[in-house]
Amino acid sequence: MSNAILADATAPVPELAARVARTGSSPVRDILALTARPEVISFAGGLPAPELFDTEGIAAAFRQVLSEEPRRALQYSTSEGDPGLRAAVAARTTARGLPTDADDLLVTTGSQQGLSLLATALLEPGDAVLVEDPCYLAALQIFSLAGARVVPVPTDDEGLDPAALDEIAAREKPKLLYVIPTFQNPTGRTLSAERRAAVAEVAARRGLWIAEDDPYGELRFGGEPQRWIASFPGAEDRTALLGSFSKVMAPGLRLGTLRAPAALRRAATIAKQAADLHTSTVDQAAAARYLAVSDLDAHLARVRGAYLERRNALVDGLSAALPEGSRWNRPAGGMFVWATLPAGYDATALLPEAVRRDVAYVPGAPFYAGAPDPAAVRLSFVTHSPEEIREGLDRLAKALEKAR
Incomplete structure (x- = not known):
């Protein structure tokens, strides 16, 4: 076939997905x-x-796992995550007031992936998602890629307005509320215990999931710690808690956790299998070793x-x-x-x-x-x-x- 004929027969490549164009x-x-x-x-x-x-403690943890169990640390792993790491995170979560077992957790490639897995497991195109206004930028990207209809909820100097949340939830029939209740990104605001209880009550009465993102909770240097929304009555069976090692150890590890009710956690695990099979085995093993031998507190x-x-x-x-x-x-x-x-x-x-x-x-x-x-x-x-x-x-x- 001549080049001229080939040129005439060549069709343009298909366009990119609309979700990419709108995000x-x-x-x-x-x-x-x-x-x-x-x-x-x-x-x-x-x-x-x-x-x-x-750096010294993290480097030592990597050296130890690579010298003592290199075959395990460098091999494929389970999608749910390293058992030792999940047990350590479960213990820390329980100590902070939310009883948690290792099996309640899924290890993710950063908490960012945890939110993406929730979007995959929960959202159909057109579903309404409620967000604080202003909101964490990457969350807006994730919900846009999922084809969700993002609905802002007003905030004030104390954070999310529960009365506005109730009114908007009644009108929009959302499937999910995304919230960073402690030292929120971008505003640094923290919801009071009263507002957390009100958010849990609205979610239970209006029938929606809560994605509670907590990357900053352990970076408190003033005031009293607040309970997770997941611990309040009405929220226990409908809250996915996202945790991260990025702010407490190092962001380059790209390690996070997702604590969620069993059915949602299983769905997120399937989504993770399709996304990346599992989070880096050696990074998980090193983090587990670090938590076992170092004083993170x-x-x-x-x-x-x-x-x-x-x-x-x-x-x-x-x-x-x-x-x-x-x-x-x-x-x-x-x-x-x-x-x-x-x-x-x-x-x-x-x-x-x-x-x-x-x-x-x-x-x-x-x-x-x-x-x-x-x-x-x-x-x-x-x-x-x-x-x-x-x-x-x-x-x-x-x-x-x-x-x-």
Whole structure:
């Protein structure tokens, strides 16, 4: 066949799936790529401080499992996850007030995968999912890829509004509520016990699942710990609890857990088999060994102490860095401060000037499933030292000066 005939006979390749076209790239990941230069002081990414990683303890755990049981550590494994790791996580979860057995848990490739597995197991195209507004960006991506109809629930300075949740649930008939009740991403807010109880009651009365995401709960450096929503009456049989090692050990391990009622957990396990068979065997074995021989609580105490200093450096410097009339919170843990510039400011439009001055933040607008607030800003305080934070705030003040 001649080239001319072949050219005439060639049809274009099919288009990409509509779900990909409607789901944009994460602005946070895009900003991280833009600010990867070492001279940039970035308040943009929720990146744990690398100098605080217990590199020696983690390296020792890998050496031990590879020297003592290399055939198991390097082999295929079960989809449910390493029994030792699940037992260790179950013990820690029980100690924090939620009785849990190893068999209640599925190990995931980061808690991000856990949320994807829940979307696969629960959602049909067109199903309604309720989210806090603003909401964790990657969750919005996951629900978009699942073809769900994302419905925002209003929040205030105390987090999700239970009365609004009840009204919207009655109207929209959702299948799932997604919530980060402790040190929420992006706002750093924490739901009170009263609001948690109300969320559980609404979920039980309106008949919906709860995906309770808790990547930051162990990063508390002030106030009293709150019970998981999963422990409140009405929520026990309808809550999937997502846990993560990214913020307490190291994000590069890509390890998380999913605690869910049996039927949902089995469905998520089938979804995981189709996604990746199982999470890295050697990473799970090393994490299990680390938990067995190292003092994670002592490590977390050091991390919390450092993060407290960094939060103070950021929050205490905002009055000089942000325009008069700005508002911000003072979270008792986690990684993020939520700030709002005065009316008329556009954080997205101001970002290029900030980057030119070697400082970065994340505009708040992309976190909204509903009408965005262009003046909102998410600031992470964990990645840089207090001295670097103060320098970054000085640069930010100069960048924002042009807009005043």
